[in-house]
Amino acid sequence: MDSTRKPISLILNSSTIGAFGMETISHSATRTPTAAPSKARVPLIRRLTPSTRSTRARTAVNNLESIELPILIAINESKSMSPKVGICIIDPNTSKLTITEIVDSQTYVRTVHKINMYSMHKVDIIVPLSFSKPTKTNLMKILEQNLIDDTRLMLVPKNLFRSEAAGKSLLLENVTDSDKSFLSTELNQRHFALCATCAAINYMKQRKDNLFIHEKFNVSYEASESTAFIDMNTVKSLELIENNVDPKKGLSLLKFLDSTMTKMGHRLLRSNILQPLTNGPSLTARFEAVQELMNKEGTLLEVHEHMNFCADLDKLFSFLSKKPKETIDVVSDQKINNVILLKQSMTMCRQLGADLSSCTSNLLVKVRETFQHPDVAATLQLIKQNINEDCSWANRPIELRNQQCYAVKSGMNGLLDASRQLHNSLIEDILTIADDLGAKHELAIEAKFDTNRGFHLKIKENAANMINELPPVFINRTRKNRFINCTTLEIAKLNSRMENAYSEILIMSGQTVDELLSNCKNFVSTYFMISEATALLDLICGFAANAEKHGNYVKPEFSSSTMIRQARHPILETLVKKKFVANDIVAMPETSRMQIITGPNMSGKSVYLSQIPLISIMAQIGSFVPASYAKLAIYRSIYARISNDTDKPNMSSFSSEMSEMAFILNNADKDSLIIIDELGRASSYTDGFAISLASLEHLVELRSICFMCTHFTDLPKVMHLKQGVLEQYMKCEQEETNPRSASGKTRLKMNFELTKGVNWISGYGISMVRSTGTFPQSVIKDAEDISELIKVSKKKKFQSSVGQLNGIRKRNIILDVYQTLQEVVRRKDMTDDELLGTLQAIECTSVERLSKLIGTSVNDDDDETEDESDGDGENSDLLAHKTTETGDLYVSDHNKNVQNGNVKLIDEEEYLLDFGSA
Numbered sequence: 001m002d003s004t005r006k007p008i009s010l011i012l013n014s015s016t017i018g019a020f021g022m023e024t025i026s027h028s029a030t031r032t033p034t035a036a037p038s039k040a041r042v043p044l045i046r047r048l049t050p051s052t053r054s055t056r057a058r059t060a061v062n063n064l065e066s067i068e069l070p071i072l073i074a075i076n077e078s079k080s081m082s083p084k085v086g087i088c089i090i091d092p093n094t095s096k097l098t099i100t101e102i103v104d105s106q107t108y109v110r111t112v113h114k115i116n117m118y119s120m121h122k123v124d125i126i127v128p129l130s131f132s133k134p135t136k137t138n139l140m141k142i143l144e145q146n147l148i149d150d151t152r153l154m155l156v157p158k159n160l161f162r163s164e165a166a167g168k169s170l171l172l173e174n175v176t177d178s179d180k181s182f183l184s185t186e187l188n189q190r191h192f193a194l195c196a197t198c199a200a201i202n203y204m205k206q207r208k209d210n211l212f213i214h215e216k217f218n219v220s221y222e223a224s225e226s227t228a229f230i231d232m233n234t235v236k237s238l239e240l241i242e243n244n245v246d247p248k249k250g251l252s253l254l255k256f257l258d259s260t261m262t263k264m265g266h267r268l269l270r271s272n273i274l275q276p277l278t279n280g281p282s283l284t285a286r287f288e289a290v291q292e293l294m295n296k297e298g299t300l301l302e303v304h305e306h307m308n309f310c311a312d313l314d315k316l317f318s319f320l321s322k323k324p325k326e327t328i329d330v331v332s333d334q335k336i337n338n339v340i341l342l343k344q345s346m347t348m349c350r351q352l353g354a355d356l357s358s359c360t361s362n363l364l365v366k367v368r369e370t371f372q373h374p375d376v377a378a379t380l381q382l383i384k385q386n387i388n389e390d391c392s393w394a395n396r397p398i399e400l401r402n403q404q405c406y407a408v409k410s411g412m413n414g415l416l417d418a419s420r421q422l423h424n425s426l427i428e429d430i431l432t433i434a435d436d437l438g439a440k441h442e443l444a445i446e447a448k449f450d451t452n453r454g455f456h457l458k459i460k461e462n463a464a465n466m467i468n469e470l471p472p473v474f475i476n477r478t479r480k481n482r483f484i485n486c487t488t489l490e491i492a493k494l495n496s497r498m499e500n501a502y503s504e505i506l507i508m509s510g511q512t513v514d515e516l517l518s519n520c521k522n523f524v525s526t527y528f529m530i531s532e533a534t535a536l537l538d539l540i541c542g543f544a545a546n547a548e549k550h551g552n553y554v555k556p557e558f559s560s561s562t563m564i565r566q567a568r569h570p571i572l573e574t575l576v577k578k579k580f581v582a583n584d585i586v587a588m589p590e591t592s593r594m595q596i597i598t599g600p601n602m603s604g605k606s607v608y609l610s611q612i613p614l615i616s617i618m619a620q621i622g623s624f625v626p627a628s629y630a631k632l633a634i635y636r637s638i639y640a641r642i643s644n645d646t647d648k649p650n651m652s653s654f655s656s657e658m659s660e661m662a663f664i665l666n667n668a669d670k671d672s673l674i675i676i677d678e679l680g681r682a683s684s685y686t687d688g689f690a691i692s693l694a695s696l697e698h699l700v701e702l703r704s705i706c707f708m709c710t711h712f713t714d715l716p717k718v719m720h721l722k723q724g725v726l727e728q729y730m731k732c733e734q735e736e737t738n739p740r741s742a743s744g745k746t747r748l749k750m751n752f753e754l755t756k757g758v759n760w761i762s763g764y765g766i767s768m769v770r771s772t773g774t775f776p777q778s779v780i781k782d783a784e785d786i787s788e789l790i791k792v793s794k795k796k797k798f799q800s801s802v803g804q805l806n807g808i809r810k811r812n813i814i815l816d817v818y819q820t821l822q823e824v825v826r827r828k829d830m831t832d833d834e835l836l837g838t839l840q841a842i843e844c845t846s847v848e849r850l851s852k853l854i855g856t857s858v859n860d861d862d863d864e865t866e867d868e869s870d871g872d873g874e875n876s877d878l879l880a881h882k883t884t885e886t887g888d889l890y891v892s893d894h895n896k897n898v899q900n901g902n903v904k905l906i907d908e909e910e911y912l913l914d915f916g917s918a
């Protein structure tokens with residue numbers, strides 16, 4: 001079970017109306033059970049896809065969707081350099097109360113992220129008055145700047161945030177008994193979170209419109225350290241929740257992975273994608289459960305079938321946890337609906353419990369135990385005593401009304417039975433009249449029922465002006481598509497009598513239903529656990545179904561470094577017409593924590609880059625991943641900077657790019673995964689290159705795992721001399737377009753294969769433009785001439801700087817080796833094998849780098865040719881400038897590391913002297 005949540009023991013503790021012949025109606029009126037879902041063998045995948053969700057289930061869900069109340073968030077904080085922010089979130093729609101405490105930075109990114117998680121709802125935020133007076137706190141300013149349109153930020157008296165003890169006692173008054181022990185353990189020392197809880201509950205109690213409608217809350221504590229942080233820019237860039245081009249129909253990770261059958265499962269998937277887990281054991285438990293369900297295809301199929309008819313349990317059980325006075329005005333038909341849904345939910349629990357009977361993985365066993373909780377049997381017993389056995393949810397309005405009328409057991413109240421008979425005979429009269437009218441006027445007439453109009457007639461229109469030609473007996477005529485809706489005086493009268501009989505039935509059923517619901521309130525804590533267990537089971541089943549569907553997914557493992565063999569982009573691999581080319585993803589903190597990927601346009605760099613965080617997120621929510629083997633590090637934060645044109649009207653492309661990059665540089669750490677898809681392209685070449693180089697150097701020092709793709713081919717040439725940096729490129733081949741043509745032009749054939757080294761193909765930009773055939777030939781010719789001139793000028797400048805450069809490069813390689821060895825010595829968590837492997841990798845890369853360096857000085861010309869691919873003369877200037885003028889920078893940086901290091905192996909001066917001679 002996820003550690004973000006409470007332990008599972010706690011959480012889980014007809015025919016058409018046209019054929020509305022008498023038969024259909026009187027048949028169902030005599031309480032024929034709704035037909036059970038067909039169990040015909042349809043191929044597994046087709047039956048498990050979301051499209052198999054029945055409309056019945058949707059109607060059951062919709063029934064519970066009343067007016068959406070705003071979510072309340074109370075925020076409180078400690079003032080220090082790394083502030084602690086206590087947050088309490090109450091969702092009155094689902095009676096969920098979530099408490100969390102975040103250790104944030106001065107930019108409060110995590111706090112803002114937490115609030116943004118609720119951006120799809122209306123949100124009210126309360127903060128103490130002291131946030132604004134006498135001066136505005138940083139948090140207040142940041143909240144004001146980052147609020148989404150529908151959010152209200154309110155200052156409330158400080159005394160609402162009274163004290164930790166007050167918060168605790170308010171909580172204890174409003175949680176179920178099973179939650180009490182959990183609160184005393186989990187919430188110890190959570191001062192700020194408890195003060196925020198105190199404020200949230202007090203505020204709800206004091207509001208004039210009285211939003212404090214629940215007797216009990218479903219409380220959970222979300223430890224911020226057990227979830228990974230993904231900022232909103234990254235969520236958007238990676239299209240985790242919504243497609244950027246077509247938000248409604250386009251694919252996002254959420255849409256792609258969503259094979260859930262229930263609203264609770266969907267909500268859990270969404271919140272998991274926004275906050276992947278960092279708790280290895282919880283994830284391993286999920287993987288085991290997914291694997292077991294994949295192995296037991298029958299179980300998976302049965303579970304999916306039984307969950308297909310599941311209502312939104314959060315909302316249903318939220319109704320049951322409301323105070324009695326809050327439900328007194330709720331119309332009786334809604335209460336009866338809730339009883340029918342409760343019956344159906346408890347029956348589903350039984351079925352799911354039986355479906356999982358042979359499961360042995362820990363998570364599924366705990367889920368099963370929840371479904372088999374004695375309270376489920378007790379609820380079913382109560383329902384059995386009062387509600388007709390074959391009463392169930394129905395989709396069609398007339399069937400649902402029938403179920404409502406016959407919900408309460410017959411024989412309990414004589415008057416109720418009489419009203420039912422009257423109701424029935426009135427319906428039969430209406431149907432007879434409809435048939436007679438059809439025969440008399442030779443029209444295709446159907447009697448139709450809907451909740452707003454009651455019974456009325458539907459006539460198929462044959463001629464355009466038929467609506468005016470109908471006999472006067474048909475009144476209130478309206479046209480809808482190719483039908484005319486109307487009624488007759490007689491039917492209207494019968495309809496009104498039928499409605500009266502229906503109201504009497506509801507009133508007479510009301511007492512039994514109220515009593516039943518009030519008895520069921522005793523089991524509310526179990527119901528909350530059932531809701532969470534259903535969500536989790538749904539999520540796991542969805543993952544199992546996805547893995548089955550795609551066929552070539554693997555179960556990930558977790559380790560300190562990442563090694564994914566034959567990784568594929570989960571979404572793109574299903575979309576590309578040709579075969580998707582898989583690539584390995586290997587990232588070791590010591591040897592390849594920074595990878596710079598070059599390659600021509602359209603060579604697959606961005607696709608490779610974005611598949612890395614997508615696979616990591618999938619693994620960190622418990623899903624299998626698209627690869628042949630996957631061992632992943634657990635990342636605590638994931639950042640993506642992808643060059644999209646800015647959608648912020650008040651920001652230039654450059655400032656948007658820089659603000660995103662600044663955010664990463666200020667927040668990333670050694671447990672971060674970063675992808676950067678081109679940086680500095682919105683400014684001059686020199687500035688773009690300089691900013692990119694400086695940013696990469698900073699990230700190497702931070703020891704984050706970073707993948708960057710760029711068209712600045714000098715970047716890997718400078719950076720690859722640093723320990724932990726690896727240069728890779730997307731391989732492609734140059735092909736003659738037409739061997740007989742005098743132009744001898746070539747075109748690029750993309751292999752989409754990631755290869756070690758730096759892209760060596762030049763002029764790919766011009767070649768690509770030529771292949772589009774859209775540019776005038778003269779412009780392309782000029783571009784080629786200019787490119788030639790730049791190459792010649794660049795060659796001269798480059799030769800003068802190479803000599804100086806190589807001395808410094810050699811020195812840096814040896815310094816890097818020393819520094820890396822120091823870090824390896826400091827690490828205590830390595831096994832002998834891992835240590836040996838790491839040392840071999842360090843040896844290998846160092847020797848390779850030194851031999852490459854020797855090759856560089858011999859093949860200066862080759863190097864230069866690569867530089868030319870940038871088509872920029874000033875770049876080699878810049879490279880020389882940086883390494884000669886700031887060459888000491890590397891040395892002084894290393895000195896600093898040696899001085900500050902825990903292990904002092906050699907004297908610093910002697911060390912530097914050694915390098916002088918080297």
Ligand SMILES: Nc1ncnc2c1ncn2[C@@H]1O[C@H](COP(=O)(O)OP(=O)(O)OP(=O)(O)O)[C@@H](O)[C@H]1O
Pocket residue numbers: 576578579580581582599600601602603604605606607608752
């Ligand atoms: N591994 C792959 N296998 C098959 N097709 C791929 C693969 N990677 C990318 N493609 C195809 O190539 C197209 C271009 O890929 P991508 O956008 O990653 O190129 P790029 O190198 O980032 O281009 P640019 O430098 O112009 O941004 C994709 O839209 C996709 O159709």
